[in-house]
Amino acid sequence: MKRHTISVLVNDHPGVLQRVAGLFGRRGFNIDSITVGESEEAGLSRMVIVTTGDDKRLEQVNKQLHKLIDVIRIAEVSASPFVERELALIRVSADARLRPDLFGIVEAFRASIVDIGADTMIIQAVGDQEKIDSFIGLLRPYGILELTRTGLTAMSREEAVNGIPPLAEIG
Incomplete structure (x- = not known):
């Protein structure tokens, strides 16, 4: 099992954090760490999520996150030097x-x-x-x-x- 650090750029609206965290919980994915704060773009927040799993699990997380309307962009930060x-x-x-x-x-x-x-x-x-x-x-x-x-x-x-x-x- 590999640790993945994911950056998720989302609309800064009430309930977005709850929907993202709920998605992980409903799918049986554990969040090892999550931080959320404003981003460089007004009206958008950045979530940095650390999770553990194989590449297949990461792909599933990605697919599920993309289904959320408030998700703008997803990147695996840990895939390159960080x-x-x-x-x-x-x-x-x-x-x-x-x-x-x-x-x-x-x-x-x-x-x-x-x-x-x-x-x-x-x-x-x-x-x-x-x-x-x-x-x-x-x-x-x-x-x-x-x-x-x-x-x-x-x-x-x-x-x-x-x-x-x-x-x-x-x-």
Whole structure:
């Protein structure tokens, strides 16, 4: 099974996200991650969906997405060189004696401390999924009190946008 990252450009209308997510659920396709936000074009949103499956499953997802009226364009971002990132906010126990160790971990991962309280701190980490997983693993012994992750977002590298190699359109 292969992980696929799909970019779906859709009309920015109420209910579009629900219809796309519902399509996956009704067909038994799992969404590993989904991010949605405005795109470079007014009135359109971009969904970045990460799913796992073979090429046949991906083809089926593509066919089903194309049936939705609000879907404008679909591209498999992971078919060519691309950049993916995720953001995590992590609240950890951080009394005065632990802070130097935590500062060292934060610096090594190029993360940042975005809030410090009397006994806790909130750390922001940005990177690929493996980096975030590793970072969280190192913080666990200190006591993670709260954790939130955005899910992956992705974009084709410049060469692919300019056609070298071409962006693989699905379908």
